[in-house]
Amino acid sequence: MSERAGFQAPPRWWTPWVRWITRFELALGAVALVIMFVLVLVQAAQRYLPVGGWSWTGELSRFSLVWLTFTVAGVLVTTDSHIALQLVDSLKKPLVVRAVRVFACATVAVIGVGFAVEAWELVSTQGDLRSPSLRMPLAVLYFFPFLGFVSTAVRGAVAAVVFAVRGVPAAAEPTEVHA
Known part of the structure; x- marks a missing residue:
């Protein structure tokens, strides 16, 4: 069985x-x-309607952008779709490429843990605070980034181990580490 397989x-x-x-x-x-898409359309339509606007539409669309950004962060690590310097992947020394990729994934994992700890701190301490328009507890707002950071940390750690043990696949082929 080949290393790639x-x-x-x-x-x-x-x-x-x-x-x-x-x-x-x-x-x-x-x-x-x-x-987010529907609420932005509603906001645009409200400009042309004779009724007053709903302030909660802007607030919820902003919250949705935050939730979208952080809930899929771990998926980007697994599919190797996050921002990366691909210049390193073209180096001729596989050991250097492996070391850089392991270091990068381990760094992502450590940062994910740090952000997850801080997000959990916000979830656990901000329950009494509410958003201005929706009156939504801010703990709900911070819970989805917490999940995303946990996912990022776990998937980054798994990717670092996979790259360390099995090596880095060829740069021309898509990478999926199944973290």
Whole structure:
């Protein structure tokens, strides 16, 4: 079995969980995107209607942008779609490429843990505060970024281990680490 084939074959018990979690995160992101799109259209239509505008539409669309951004962050790590310097992948020394990719993924994981801790702090301490228009507890606002940061941290750590153990796949082929 080639190194590339081994890279694409995660443990069998892991794959269904990763797929389910990825689909869940993408579904949350899609719902946030649809909410944001519809509410921006409502805001635009309100300008031409004789009734007063609803202030909560702008607030909820901004919250949806936050939720969209952070709930799919872990998926970007798994599919290797996050911002990266691909110049490193074209280096001729596989050991250097592997070391840089492991370091990058480990850094993503550490930063994800730090942000998850801070997001949880906001979730646990901001429950009494409410948003101005919706009167939504701010703990709800911060819960979705918390989930996204946990996902990012776990997937970054798994990607670092996969790259360290199995190596980095060829740069020309799409990468999926099944984190």
